Amino acid sequence: MTTPLLDITGDVCPMTFVKVKMGLQRIGPAGKLNVRLKGEALKNVISSLKTEGHRIAGVEKEGELFLLEVEKKHE
Amino acid sequence: MNEADYKELKKGGMMRQAEAGFFSVRLHVVGGRLDTKRLRAIHDAAVRFGRGEVHLTTRQGVEIPNVRQDSLASLKEFLAPSGVGVGVCGPTVRTVTACQGCKVCPSGVIDSPELADAVDREFYGRPVPHKFKVGISGCINNCMKAEENDAGIKGWIEPRWVGSPCTFCGVCQAVCPTKAITTSSDGDALIVDAERCIGCGDCIACCPSGGMGEKSRGYRLFAGGKFGRMPFLGKKILGVLGTKEEALAAISAVLEFFRAHGKPRERFGDTLQRTGFPALETYVKETTGLP
Numbered sequence: 001m002t003t004p005l006l007d008i009t010g011d012v013c014p015m016t017f018v019k020v021k022m023g024l025q026r027i028g029p030a031g032k033l034n035v036r037l038k039g040e041a042l043k044n045v046i047s048s049l050k051t052e053g054h055r056i057a058g059v060e061k062e063g064e065l066f067l068l069e070v071e072k073k074h075e
Numbered sequence: 076m077n078e079a080d081y082k083e084l085k086k087g088g089m090m091r092q093a094e095a096g097f098f099s100v101r102l103h104v105v106g107g108r109l110d111t112k113r114l115r116a117i118h119d120a121a122v123r124f125g126r127g128e129v130h131l132t133t134r135q136g137v138e139i140p141n142v143r144q145d146s147l148a149s150l151k152e153f154l155a156p157s158g159v160g161v162g163v164c165g166p167t168v169r170t171v172t173a174c175q176g177c178k179v180c181p182s183g184v185i186d187s188p189e190l191a192d193a194v195d196r197e198f199y200g201r202p203v204p205h206k207f208k209v210g211i212s213g214c215i216n217n218c219m220k221a222e223e224n225d226a227g228i229k230g231w232i233e234p235r236w237v238g239s240p241c242t243f244c245g246v247c248q249a250v251c252p253t254k255a256i257t258t259s260s261d262g263d264a265l266i267v268d269a270e271r272c273i274g275c276g277d278c279i280a281c282c283p284s285g286g287m288g289e290k291s292r293g294y295r296l297f298a299g300g301k302f303g304r305m306p307f308l309g310k311k312i313l314g315v316l317g318t319k320e321e322a323l324a325a326i327s328a329v330l331e332f333f334r335a336h337g338k339p340r341e342r343f344g345d346t347l348q349r350t351g352f353p354a355l356e357t358y359v360k361e362t363t364g365l366p
């Protein structure tokens with residue numbers, strides 16, 4: 001199964017995080033979600049994800065953009 | 076009443092009003108915190124001795140205006156049992172301001188009210204060449220405007236790049252608000268520029284791998300700031316101070332330096348313009364042994 005991709009490069013805080021949260025709701029525990037976002041959204045998205053117990057399993061830089069591989073928390 | 080008597084009254088927190096025979100009475104408040112018992116006493120005092128109103132000062136204090144000169148002593152007596160003291164004015168260490176700090180604010184790094192109480196206990200009302208203000212912000216968001224104070228404190232998180240878990244993903248560099256993180260010339264290490272770093276800790280909070288860790292967290296001291304006619308922003312001195320005791324020792328040494336070098340009626344920032352900041356920093360380091 002390919003990991004779903006969520007593109008939030010056109011969104012601003014707090015929609016960025018809301019969309020990531022909704023994206024994670026659609027997948028099961030320990031499932032993966034790829035998120036493409038702009039540098040300025042990184043701080044809020046990553047720190048909220050970490051606080052909620054999810055893991056950033058991978059990061060790829062695409063020029064000015066970032067592609068995060070988010071692993072939903074286990075349970 | 077002659078000018079000398081007015082000066083004495085002013086030192087004791089009684090400010091002569093434009094309206095003859097009336098005073099605005101400054102109360103002793105630390106970091107803007109008042110329990111309801113003290114609030115009620117202030118309310119009752121304002122009704123009884125003033126015109127039923129209080130003034131909230133810019134530095135989190137409370138004044139009761141419109142008190143007749145002949146009621147000053149009884150007002151003081153009336154407030155005493157509730158624990159509300161009368162404030163200070165003149166060339167002294169003034170009201171200590173503070174935000175709610177880490178016990179209340181989710182962004183907080185240090186317990187601002189705890190430090191404010193300690194600074195107040197140690198230094199409030201102590202004589203200095205000119206008024207001396209201390210303000211404490213619990214974190215780098217700096218709600219209490221540390222740099223506008225003669226001595227300002229900010230909660231601070233100092234990062235350290237740990238190495239091995241780092242995947243060089245670039246997140247820390249992208250989130251750093253001051254672009255303090257650079258890649259070494261051979262590309263195998265990250266360097267945090269301590270001068271540029273503002274101690275926000277965002278790089279640590281966002282690092283996915285644990286490659287960016289916390290070196291220290293604590294109190295960062297800014298000296299020589301002021302507002303008023305000729306504003307000036309205080310400058311950072313010393314390293315990150317790890318404990319409340321270290322912060323107190325540093326402030327104590329700063330006050331000693333001011334007493335030794337300040338001219339009467341010269342604000343600390345102006346003293347530092349004459350002596351230079353390095354002289355202060357050297358003195359504080361030598362007398363306290365702090366980093």
Ligand code: SF4
Nearest residue numbers: 174180183213214218
């Ligand atoms: S300075 Fe920081 S800790 Fe204090 S109130 Fe502002 S955000 Fe909260």
Ligand code: SF4
Nearest residue numbers: 241244245247282286
């Ligand atoms: S965020 Fe962490 S893993 Fe990524 S480059 Fe910075 S220290 Fe390395």
Ligand code: SF4
Nearest residue numbers: 251272273275276278
């Ligand atoms: S603590 Fe803040 S300012 Fe300092 S390097 Fe990290 S992100 Fe940059």
